[in-house]
Amino acid sequence: xxDEPAVAIDAMGGxxxxxxxxxxxxxxxxETGRRVLLVGHPDAIRKTLSHCHTExxxxxxxxxxxxxGVHESIASIRTxxxxxxxxxxxxxxxxxxxxxxxxxxTGALMAISKVVYGLLDGVDxxxxxxxxxxxxxxxxxxxxxxxxxxxxxxxxRQFAVMGHHYARRVFGVENPRIALxxxxxxxxxxxxxxRQVSHILRETHVNFIGNLEGNHLFHDRADVLxxxxxxxxxxxxxxxxxxxAILEDLREEMVKGPLRRLGALALRPVFRVLKKxxxxxxxxxxxLLGLKKIxxxxxxxSSAKAIQSALRVADTATRVGIVEQIAREIEVLHEAExxxxx
Amino acid sequence: xxDEPAVAIDAMGGxxxxxxxxxxxxxxxxETGRRVLLVGHPDAIRKTLSHCHTExxxxxxxxxxxxxGVHESIASIRTxxxxxxxxxxxxxxxxxxxxxxxxxxTGALMAISKVVYGLLDGVDxxxxxxxxxxxxxxxxxxxxxxxxxxxxxxxxRQFAVMGHHYARRVFGVENPRIALxxxxxxxxxxxxxxRQVSHILRETHVNFIGNLEGNHLFHDRADVLxxxxxxxxxxxxxxxxxxxAILEDLREEMVKGPLRRLGALALRPVFRVLKKxxxxxxxxxxxLLGLKKIxxxxxxxSSAKAIQSALRVADTATRVGIVEQIAREIEVLHEAExxxxx
Numbered sequence: 231x232x233d234e235p236a237v238a239i240d241a242m243g244g245x246x247x248x249x250x251x252x253x254x255x256x257x258x259x260x261e262t263g264r265r266v267l268l269v270g271h272p273d274a275i276r277k278t279l280s281h282c283h284t285e286x287x288x289x290x291x292x293x294x295x296x297x298x299g300v301h302e303s304i305a306s307i308r309t310x311x312x313x314x315x316x317x318x319x320x321x322x323x324x325x326x327x328x329x330x331x332x333x334x335x336t337g338a339l340m341a342i343s344k345v346v347y348g349l350l351d352g353v354d355x356x357x358x359x360x361x362x363x364x365x366x367x368x369x370x371x372x373x374x375x376x377x378x379x380x381x382x383x384x385x386x387r388q389f390a391v392m393g394h395h396y397a398r399r400v401f402g403v404e405n406p407r408i409a410l411x412x413x414x415x416x417x418x419x420x421x422x423x424x425r426q427v428s429h430i431l432r433e434t435h436v437n438f439i440g441n442l443e444g445n446h447l448f449h450d451r452a453d454v455l456x457x458x459x460x461x462x463x464x465x466x467x468x469x470x471x472x473x474x475a476i477l478e479d480l481r482e483e484m485v486k487g488p489l490r491r492l493g494a495l496a497l498r499p500v501f502r503v504l505k506k507x508x509x510x511x512x513x514x515x516x517x518l519l520g521l522k523k524i525x526x527x528x529x530x531x532s533s534a535k536a537i538q539s540a541l542r543v544a545d546t547a548t549r550v551g552i553v554e555q556i557a558r559e560i561e562v563l564h565e566a567e568x569x570x571x572x
Numbered sequence: 573x574x575d576e577p578a579v580a581i582d583a584m585g586g587x588x589x590x591x592x593x594x595x596x597x598x599x600x601x602x603e604t605g606r607r608v609l610l611v612g613h614p615d616a617i618r619k620t621l622s623h624c625h626t627e628x629x630x631x632x633x634x635x636x637x638x639x640x641g642v643h644e645s646i647a648s649i650r651t652x653x654x655x656x657x658x659x660x661x662x663x664x665x666x667x668x669x670x671x672x673x674x675x676x677x678t679g680a681l682m683a684i685s686k687v688v689y690g691l692l693d694g695v696d697x698x699x700x701x702x703x704x705x706x707x708x709x710x711x712x713x714x715x716x717x718x719x720x721x722x723x724x725x726x727x728x729r730q731f732a733v734m735g736h737h738y739a740r741r742v743f744g745v746e747n748p749r750i751a752l753x754x755x756x757x758x759x760x761x762x763x764x765x766x767r768q769v770s771h772i773l774r775e776t777h778v779n780f781i782g783n784l785e786g787n788h789l790f791h792d793r794a795d796v797l798x799x800x801x802x803x804x805x806x807x808x809x810x811x812x813x814x815x816x817a818i819l820e821d822l823r824e825e826m827v828k829g830p831l832r833r834l835g836a837l838a839l840r841p842v843f844r845v846l847k848k849x850x851x852x853x854x855x856x857x858x859x860l861l862g863l864k865k866i867x868x869x870x871x872x873x874s875s876a877k878a879i880q881s882a883l884r885v886a887d888t889a890t891r892v893g894i895v896e897q898i899a900r901e902i903e904v905l906h907e908a909e910x911x912x913x914x
C-alpha cells in the first residue's frame with residue numbers, strides 16, 4: 231500500500247446515489263489499486279457494497295450523518311455540518327484524502343469547498359470549467375460554467391489564468407488559445423462587461439485570441455472560452471437540452487416502420503459514437519478551480535462509469551499539481567497588477 | 573390589383589444576395605399575387621431577375637445606391653442614407669410598403685428601423701423574438717434574441733408584453749405562458765437582474781409562470797422565454813452550432829462503409845424531418861417588436877424559400893396588426909405603472 235492519501239467520494243450525492251457512486255468507487259479502487267473513502271450513511275453504503283464486486287478493492291466507509299438534497303438552499307446547507315460533503319471536504323483539508331468527488335448539489339459542493347479549503351491568494355471566486363466536445367475531436371473548455379453569476383472584469387482575468395492551466399495540465403494543450411464568449415468577433419461587439427474584459431485580457435500573458443460566438447464552441451477555434459457563470463450555465467443546459475432533443479427525435483422517428491428499423495440497426499455504431507461524444511461519463515467530472523484543495527463536480531445523473539471517470543479526473547488533477555500551478559500563476563498575475571498599479 | 577401597399581425586400585442583404593432574395597421575392601409574388609418591391613442596385617436586380625421565373629409576378633425595382641456590409645459598424649451604417657435598408661424603411665414609413673424584409677446586417681436593420689419608424693410610446697428598445705423548435709412540435713419564443721445587450725428589469729417587462737402578443741397573434745397561442753430564462757427554477761436563483769425581473773413580472777398581467785432553465789427551451793414548458801439580448805444571441809448561436817455539429821457528425825459517420833450507407837438511405841426521411849425542424853427556412857424571419865412599423869429579420873444564410881417564408885411572416889404580422897396590438901398593450905402597462913407610481 232502506498233503512502234499516497236486516499237481519494238474520497240460523496241456516496242450520498244447524485245440522482246442514483248448511493249448505488250452508482252458506490253459501484254463506481256468500488257470499480258475504480260479495484261482497477262487502479264487506489265484507496266477510496268466512501269463518505270455517507272454507513273448502513274446505506276454497506277448495503278450497496280454487498281451488491282458490488284469489491285474483491286481486492288481498498289475501500290473504507292467514513293460516516294456522515296446528514297445528506298444535502300438537490301434543492302436545498304445555501305443557507306440550510308451551511309447548517310448541515312455533518313453532511314457527506316462537509317465530512318468529505320474535511321478529509322481533504324486534513325490530508326486524509328487528496329480530493330473529493332461529488333455528484334450531488336453543485337452549489338453546495340462549491341460553497342462548502344470554499345469555506346473548508348479556502349481560496350487561493352488572489353482568487354476572488356472558484357470557477358467551474360466545462361469541457362464541451364467539439365467536431366473533429368477534443369474539447370473547448372467553457373469557464374465559468376455556473377459558479378459565479380455576477381462577474382466583474384477582473385474575475386474573467388482569473389478565469390483565463392485558471393482555464394489556461396486546466397487546459398494545459400489536464401488536457402495537455404501546449405499553448406491554450408483563450409477566447410471570450412461574445413456576440414460578435416470584433417472587440418467592440420458585446421455588452422458593457424465583455425468590452426472591458428477584451429481590453430483587460432489583451433494585457434495579460436495568456437494567449438488571448440479575441441472574441442468568439444456561441445456556435446464556435448463546437449469547432450476547433452479556441453481551447454478555453456470565457457464567460458460568466460450565468461451565461462455558462464445557460465450554455466451548458468441549452469447544449470444538453472438540444473442534444474437530447476435531437477437524439478430523442480431520432481429515436482422516435484427511427485422506429486416508424488420496418489425499413490427505418492433496419493436502417494437504424496445498420497447505423498447503430500454511428501449513434502453509439504454520437505452518444506458517446508455527448509456522454510458526461512466520458513470525462514466524468516471537473517475540478518473546481520481556484521481553491522486550496524481539490525473537489526471534483528460530477529454530473530448529477532452520473533452512472534458508475536461516470537463516477538470512475540470523475541475519480542480519474544481527481545487523481546489527474548492531484549498528480550499534475552493543478553492547485554500549485556494555479557497558485558503560482560495567480561501570484562504572478564497579482565504581482566504584475568501591483569507593478570502596473572504602482 | 574388591390575389597394576393594399578406592397579411588401580418590400582432588401583435585395584442586397586444576406587449571404588446569397590441578390591440571387592436568393594430576388595428569387596424568393598419573385599416566387600412569393602407569383603404565388604400570392606402580392607406586389608413586392610425589390611430594393612437595391614437596379615442592374616444587379618435586373619440581371620438576377622432575368623434568371624428567375626417572373627411571369628405573373630407583380631415586382632417593382634426601387635433603386636438604392638448603397639449597400640451595408642455584414643461587418644460594418646453602426647457608426648458607418650448611419651452615414652449610408654441611401655442603403656437598401658434605409659430606402660426600404662422609408663418606403664414602409666411613407667406607407668408605400670407594409671413591411672420590409674432583410675437578410676442583411678441585423679444590427680443595421682434594427683438601428684435604421686428604429687430611427688426611421690420610431691419606437692412605440694412606452695417602449696425603450698425594440699426586441700427580436702426567435703422561435704426555437706421544440707420536441708413534440710411547436711416553438712418556444714426566445715425574446716430578446718440579440719437586439720439589446722445590456723437590459724434593465726423594466727425592459728424585460730416590455731419583452732414580456734411584446735412576446736405575449738407575438739405568441740398570441742402570430743403563433744396563435746391563446747394564453748401564452750411567459751417564463752424567465754435563469755439558472756434554476758426558484759425565484760431566488762439567478763443573477764442580480766433576473767431576481768429583480770421575476771419579482772416585477774409577478775406584478776404584470778401576463779401569464780408569468782416563473783423561471784426556467786436552458787434545457788427547458790426545447791420542451792413544451794413555456795411559450796415565451798425572456799432573456800437579455802446577450803444571452804439570447806449566445807443561446808441562438810449555441811443551438812445552431814450544436815445542431816449543425818451533430819448533423820455534420822452524423823453525415824460523416826454515415827458514409828463509412830456500405831452497410832452504413834444503406835442504413836442512411838433507409839433513414840433518409842428521418843433526417844429530412846430532423847433537418848426540416850432545424851431549418852430557418854421553415855419560419856423564415858421574425859419581426860422586430862416595439863417599432864411603429866414592421867421590419868422582418870431573415871437569417872443571413874436565407875435561401876429563396878426562407879425569403880418567401882419571411883415575406884409571409886411580414887404579411888401575417890401586418891394582417892394581425894401586431895404593431896397596433898403591442899401599442900395598445902404597452903399603453904395599458906404604462907398606465908398601470910403610473911397608477912402604481914401615483
